[in-house]
Amino acid sequence: MTPPLSRRSLLRSALLATAAPSVAYAGSGPAASAVLPTPPSWAVRPFALSEVALGEGVFAAKRALMLDHARGYDVDRLLQVFRANAGLSTRGAVAPGGWEGLDGEANGNLRGHYTGHFLTMLAQAYAGTGDRAHAEKIGSMVTALTEVREALRHEPRVLGVAGxxxxxxxxxxxxxxxxxxxxxxxxxxxxxxxxxxxxxxxxxxxxxxxxxxxxxxxxxxxxxxxxxxxxxxxxxxxxxxxxxxxxxxxxxxxxxxxxxxxxxxxxxxxxxxxxxxxxxxxxxxxxxxxxxxxxxxxxxxxxxxxxxxxxxxxxxxxxxxxxxxxxxxxxxxxxxxxxxxxxxxxxxxxxxxxxxxxxxxxxxxxxxxxxxxxTWGGPSHPGFLAAYPETQFILLESMTSGDYTKVWAPYYTAHKILRGLLDAHLHTGDERALDLASGMCDWMYSRLSRLPRATLQRMWGIFSSGEFGGIVEAVCDLHALTGKAEHLALARLFDLDRLIDACAAGDDVLDGLHANQHIPIFTGLLRLYDATGERRYLDAATNFWDMVVPGRTYAIGGTSTGEFWKAHGVIAGTLGATTAETCCAYNMLKLSRMLFFHTRDAKYMDHYERALYNQVLGSKQDEGDAERPLVTYFIGLEPGHVRDYTPKQGTTCCEGTGMESATKYQDSVYFTEADGSALYVNLYSPTTLTWAEKGVTVTQTTGYPRERGSTLVVGGGRAAFEMRLRVPVWAGDGFRVTVNGRAVDGTPVPGSYFGVSRTWRPGDTVRVVVPFRLRVEKALDDPSLQALFHGPVNLVARNTATGLLPFGLYRDAALSGDLLPTLTPVTGRPLHYTLDGTEFAPFSEGTEDPTHVYFRRVEPSVVFGGTDSGVANPAGEDGTSLLDEIWAAAPFGTKGALVRRVRERVDAWVSAGLLSAGDGRKVVDTARNASYARGA
Known part of the structure; x- marks a missing residue:
C-alpha cells in the first residue's frame, strides 16, 4: 500500500506534474508564471485552470474537438493581417477571411480580434492539458507580434522580393x-x-x-x-x-x-x-x-x-x-x-x-x-499594436453616430488582443507578452487621457463603433501586475456614466441596447470596484445582472434577440432565428462568476450551470475541424431551428468566445473561501482538484448530468475545511449527502450550499445524490409557451415542423410531480426520450437537427395515471388550468394525498362555476382509480 502523500510532497508532485502554469490568484495554488493578487473585496477566489484537471465526460470530449482546431490551425494566417499592417512579409499566408480579412464584412474592420481569442484559447489549452504544442504556438505568435510592433514604431522598410x-x-x-x-x-x-x-x-x-x-x-x-x-x-x-x-x-x-x-x-x-x-x-x-x-x-x-x-x-x-x-x-x-x-x-x-x-x-x-x-504616417505612441492603422481610433474620436463600415469597434479589438497577450503571459510566463500588453495600455492612455470627458462619453455611447468589450477588466488585471497608476486611470476613462449611474440606482435602461456591447462592461466595473472601492461600480453590476436574469434570459441560459435586448419579461414575444447570441452567454458566465466572488450568492452559480450545460455546450458542434472552430453565432429559438456552426463569413466574435469557452470548462467547478476555510463545489463534473495550499486533492467522479449525483474522494494529506456542495435551485426534495457511507445531518435548501465540515483524511468519500425531475419552465409573457428540463438539462424536441409543437405532460405524472413517466426512454441513449412520436434530446448535443426549445403546452382533458376522465381541463382567466393547480402541490407522499388535493381543488372550481358537479365527480373518481409512478 502506498503511504499517503504529505502536504509538502503533494505540493512538489503537483508542481512537477502540472506542466502548464495557469492564471492564478495569490494563495490559490501552485506557483504560476505570473500571479494576479487576490482582491481584498473577494470573499471567494477561483483555482487556476492547471489545478483542475478534466476527467472523462462531455466537457473533455467537447474540449478535445476544439483542441483539434487549436493544434491544426496555421497561426501565420492570423498573423497575416498584423504583418501586412506593419509592411512585413506575410510569408505567403492567406488571411482567415470573414471578419479577419480585408474583403470580409465591413472590409474586415475588426481584424486582429480573432488573434486575441486564439491566444487566449491556446493559453487556456496549455494550462488545462500541459501540451507544449500550445505553448510553442503562443511563443511564435508573441515573437511575431513583437516584430510587428517594432516595425510599426519606425518608418516603413522596403520589402524586397524577386522581381x-x-x-x-x-x-x-x-x-x-x-x-x-x-x-x-x-x-x-x-x-x-x-x-x-x-x-x-x-x-x-x-x-x-x-x-x-x-x-x-x-x-x-x-x-x-x-x-x-x-x-x-x-x-x-x-x-x-x-x-x-x-x-x-x-x-x-x-x-x-x-x-x-x-x-x-x-x-x-x-x-x-x-x-x-x-x-x-x-x-x-x-x-x-x-x-x-x-x-x-x-x-x-x-x-x-x-x-x-x-x-x-x-x-x-x-x-x-x-x-x-x-x-x-x-x-x-x-x-x-x-x-x-x-x-x-x-x-x-x-x-x-x-x-x-x-x-x-x-x-x-x-x-x-x-x-x-x-498613408497614415505612424503611431502616436510606440506601444501601438493593431492589425489596421491607428486611423480607426482617430476617426472614432470625431464620430457622432456609428458606422461600422468605417469604424468597427477598435477598442473592442484592442481588448481581445490585450486579453490574449495577458493570458499568454499569465499561462506561459512570457515577459514579452506582458511588455506588449503594457505598451498597448500606455498607448491607449496617451490617446484617451487627452480627450475631454464629454468626448469619451459620446464615444462609448455609440453603437458598434464605440464598443469596447471587456477592456476595463483586462486593463485592471494588467494594473494588478504593473502597478502603474496610468493603467488604473486608463480603466476609468471607459466609464459610461449614464449606464453606470442608471444601473447603480436600479433603473432598467436595457430595452433597445446592444447586449454584448454592454454585458462585459460590468465585469470591468467589478474589477474597478476591487481596485477603487467605489460602491456604485458594484451596485451597478449587481443590479444589471438582475435586469438580465431571468427577465431577459431564455431557457437555455442565453440572452438577446438580433443582438439587442427587448423589454424586461418579454420572452415568447422575441423568439426568432437570431436569439441567444453566443458571446452574450460567455460574458454572462464571466459576470456571474465574478459576482459570486463578491457575494457567495448561489443564484449566480445556478445561472452558470444553466448556461454552461445548455447554451455553451450546445454552441459547439460535435465535430473537430482544423480550419474552423464550429461554434454558433446565434442560436435561434424559433420552432425547427437548425444551428449554424459556421456563421456569417467566419472568424466572428462568437467563434472567438466559443474557442475560449471550450478550453476553460473547469474554471468554475471549485472555488475556495478567501481564507481557505471552505471549498465550494459548484458544479458536478468529472474533475480532479489539486489544492496545494491544503495539501489535498479532490477527485470527482460522475456521469452528471446523465448520472443523478456525484462522488468526491479526498486524497493527499489531512486538512480541515468545510466542503460546501451546491444544492441546485431546481433540485427539490431528495438531495442527500453521505460521507464514507454515513448520511450527513442537515436540511439541504435548493438554491444554496450544503456544508460538510471535518478534518478530511485520505480516502474520505463524499457521495452526493441530486434528485432530477422532469419539469417545465414557462415563458414570462406566455405561460403556455414552455421549455422542458430534466435536472439541469434542457430537453429539446427534434422535429422538422416550423410551428410550435403541442404537448401534454400530465397524463402519467408521478406522485412526486415528476413528469418523466409521460415520456418514453430511448433504449441505449441516456437523456433521450420520445413523446407523441417526437424525439427529445439534450440541447447540449451539437447536432444539426431541427430543434424546438419551446413548445405549446396543451392539456385538453383531465388525465391521471394515463386514464382520461373524459372531462375537459378547465382554465381560469389567467390561463391556469385545474390540472395546473392540482399538480402545483406536488410532491404527494401517497396516492391518498393526491386524491385529497384533487377533491379540494375540484370543490373550489365547482363552487366558482368553472366545473359542473358531475364532471367534478368524474375527475375525482379518475384520480382515485388511477395508478401512479412515485417518480424521482
Missing part, C-alpha cells in the same frame, strides 16, 4: 504603403513616357500604379484597374469630368508581372500593355507641362482618399522627357531599361533593387530619391 529582372519592392495588401517621389519629378515635360513593371496582388479597382497631382482637380494617373477592370491612364486640370484618358482592353493578370507604359507627344497619347499598344487618343491636349509642379507624386497611392492603395509589387519605373517609339517600348519587355536603346529614364529611374531602408535611389542623374511611406 522581373532582379529585386522588386512589394507593397503588401493592408500595409497602406506607397512611394513618395520628390516634387518636379515630371520636369514640366511637354512630351513624356512613363513605364512600370507591376505585379498586382488584388483585383480592387482604382488602385494607382502612379498618381501625380495636387488634389482631385489637377492630376495624371495610371490605374491597374478602372471600374471596368482594365488599365486606365488619365490627365486633367478640371477633375474627373475633364479627364483625357486611355483605357485598356483586358484586365491585368493577378500575381503575374505586366509591363505598362504611357506616351504623350504632339497631342497623341498611347497606352501600352506588355509592349503592345492597346489604346490611342489623338486628342490629348494636356501634358505634364500644363499641370505645372505638382505637390503629390506617388506610386501606389491615389489623390482620391477613398481609392485603395495599390497591392502588389513594383519593378523598374522610368520617366523619359520624350515619347519612346513602339520598338523601344517593346524592347523594355525583355531587358532592363539601362540595357535597351531607350536607356534609363532621364527624368526619373527607379530600379527598386534596395533590400533595406526606406528610400529608393533615382538612377536618372537628377538625384530624385524616393521615400517609402504609410
Amino acid at each position: 522581373r529582372f532582379g529585386t522588386a519592392a512589394e507593397h503588401v495588401r493592408g500595409s497602406h504603403q506607397y512611394v513618395d517621389l520628390p516634387a518636379g519629378v515630371l520636369g514640366g515635360a511637354y512630351a513624356i513616357t512613363l513605364s512600370a513593371w507591376v505585379r498586382p496582388a488584388h483585383d480592387a479597382t482604382w488602385g494607382r500604379v502612379f498618381d501625380f497631382g495636387d488634389d482631385t482637380t489637377r492630376y495624371l494617373y495610371l490605374t491597374a484597374r478602372n471600374a471596368d477592370g482594365v488599365p486606365r491612364f488619365a490627365v486633367t486640370t478640371a477633375g474627373p469630368g475633364g479627364e483625357q484618358g486611355l483605357d485598356g482592353t483586358a484586365a491585368l493578370p493577378l500575381d503575374e508581372w505586366s509591363h505598362l507604359a504611357v506616351t504623350i507627344a504632339d497631342g497623341t497619347g498611347t497606352l501600352y500593355v506588355d509592349g503592345t499598344a492597346v489604346a490611342r487618343n489623338p486628342a490629348m491636349t494636356l501634358t505634364p507641362a500644363a499641370l505645372g509642379t505638382l505637390r503629390n507624386n506617388w506610386l501606389g497611392r491615389s489623390n482620391f482618399s477613398s481609392d485603395p492603395v495599390f497591392a502588389g509589387a513594383f519593378d523598374e519605373f522610368n520617366i523619359w522627357s520624350r515619347a519612346l517609339g513602339a520598338d523601344e517600348i517593346a524592347a523594355l519587355r525583355g531587358s532592363r531599361a539601362a540595357d535597351t536603346s531607350a536607356g534609363r529614364g532621364d527624368l526619373a529611374a527607379y530600379a527598386f533593387d534596395e533590400t533595406a531602408g526606406s528610400t529608393f535611389a533615382d538612377d536618372s542623374g537628377r538625384g530624385l530619391d524616393a521615400t517609402l511611406r504609410r
